[in-house]
Amino acid sequence: MNVLSLNIRGLGNSSKADWVRGLRIHHEVSFMMIQETQFVDLGSIDVGRFWGRGDFCFDWVASDGRSGGLLSLWDPKIFAKTDVTKLSNCLLVSGNIKGCDGANHMLNVYAPHNAVDKRFLWAEISNLIGGGDGLWTVAGDFNAVRRECERRNSFFNTSEANEFNDFIDNSNLHEFSLKGRRFTFVAGDKLSGIDRIFVNWNFFMKWPNAEYVALGRKMSDHSPLVLKTTSRNFGPKPFRFYNSWLRRDDFGDVVKNSICGGGFMGDPDCILMQKFKKLRVNISIWADQCKQKELGEKQLLEKERGELDDILEVRQLSEVEMWTLEEAKQCLWELESLHQQDLKQKSRC
Template sequence: MNFLSVNIRGLGSDDKGTWIRKLRTANEIGFIMLQETQFASLEGFDLGKFWGQGVFDCDWVDATGRSGGLVSLWDPKRFSVSQVIKNRHFLCIRGVSNDDGKVFSVVNVYAPQRLRDKRVVWADIEGIIAQDSAFWVIGGDFNCVRDRTERRNSKFNALVSNEFNEFIDKVQMHEFSLKGRKFTYVSGNKCSRIDRMFVSWNFVNEWPNAEYRALAREESDHCPLVLKIEARNFGPKSFRFFNSWLQREGLSDLVEKACSEEVGNATAQIALMQKFRKLKASIIDWKKGWTSVEEEEEVNLKAEIRDLDEIVDDRDLTEAQLWVFDEAKNRVRELGNFKKKDMQQKSRIRWAREGG
């Protein structure tokens, strides 16, 4: 089972739902941890837009006003929950992996700012971990770093870091080498690594080659963190026709041409099937033509965003680079909106197939 953790900085935006849903699908995530929901109550809120296709279970800790808030979502076919422990600053989900029968405890953390409050949270989590020898995964926004090199242009508090490191040592947690980014939170030229994921040592022994990666920031100031211990391939997707294509230039001419071509001496039924096959192939080629341009543009923009993110690891961005970074993110978001109609159609089809 793969894990995703991200400080989402508010659940309200549909773009964030699309973002998390894509991350889950692309990385085959079985358990999601979201921090800083900023919702005082999630009763009646549609968390399905963050999960996407398929069934899921979830639990949450409400925010205090607009501060904090946690949500955990998981695949019930792969993870059977036995206990939930809630705290204002963490959410612990205990259960059994249906894949292999291993007992997991997953702790979603959004730590407080003040040191004295952190001490209470560290002690509470330590008390829970001491109760059993499950496979532990602890992820979230800890609002502190482990050493001075993990901050730039922001205040470093040695006492906070020392006590955080002592807590990690006491609970005997391990952090895999992080790939992808040096800093997980970037706001302007302020950088830090306050988001992390830890695992127990029995987890390390079981999955020593687990991949731990910080992904690109797109809808939040925080990088999504992925802990991947498996990879699955469910094969190619079938051909689908989307209503939005009817507004694309050239489709009418393509259909007319494909349907008017001769197919030789054949019965009416066979001729119709042959025309359908040719029409399908023509539509696929046509779609590739106009999507390739947009896909190339999106790839280039995301590469530019990644390059600027890497520059931030070494120095401050100039005003011009900050402008390019913001404009590139806006254009990527705009391209994503072009696909929203297709996503809505997929949702309606799924609703019709699976029921409301």
């Protein structure tokens, strides 16, 4: 299940909804955690615009005036909610992920700025994690950094960083290596890495190769974070043979040269596989070259036909010009016929 975390800095802008919806669709996100909604009541907000098409569920924590506010959205076909816990600075949605044994806990966090309040929040989160087994994902804006290098042109508080690191260690949380941007928040020339996604040891062991990426800032001064545990890469695309290739004059030579080129060694079955592999590569290269060649030929023929049509508007064509026009039309028809044959075959696959 892929997870998105974003400090949106207010839900009111409709362009932000379009942006978040695009991120969700593009990265195939099934659970979203949004911080700093800045809304006490979501009655006036069309939450569905942030999700897009398909069923979704959501829960939220009201902001304190124009400060804070949390919103979590998820796909009920992927994540089945069993319980919700709401605190002033965090929103815990517990449930089960389809195809994953055991409980899953999704904790959405927006930490306060005050050091004492943060200390109390770290204790609350530690108690929540200590009281629940299963997989934990803790994401949000923590308003704290772990190392001095995570701040630029801004004050680094050593004691706050130590308390933050102690909380992470005591809660048995882990952070994947961040890809993309190094700093997740920027204000003028001040940069910080305060937005994060942590997981517990059980999660880390289940998906050790999960991808953790900071995306580009667009409608917020915070970078969206995406934790990808689901891979949609099914390997190389299957090789598809188009019947129209048999109508090309040079296709037979490509096949013959690929098979009879030599250089194959091993048992007969290994040699056969090597020949198929070489044949596939050579046909793919030939098909790309053929496509580019026919595209260029089509453009020249259309230009030539257009010029002759313009001449025909003012005078009769000569015999040579008439033959050229008919030849151009015939060649264009043949190219279009090949293209239509490919489209017809695709539609039946």
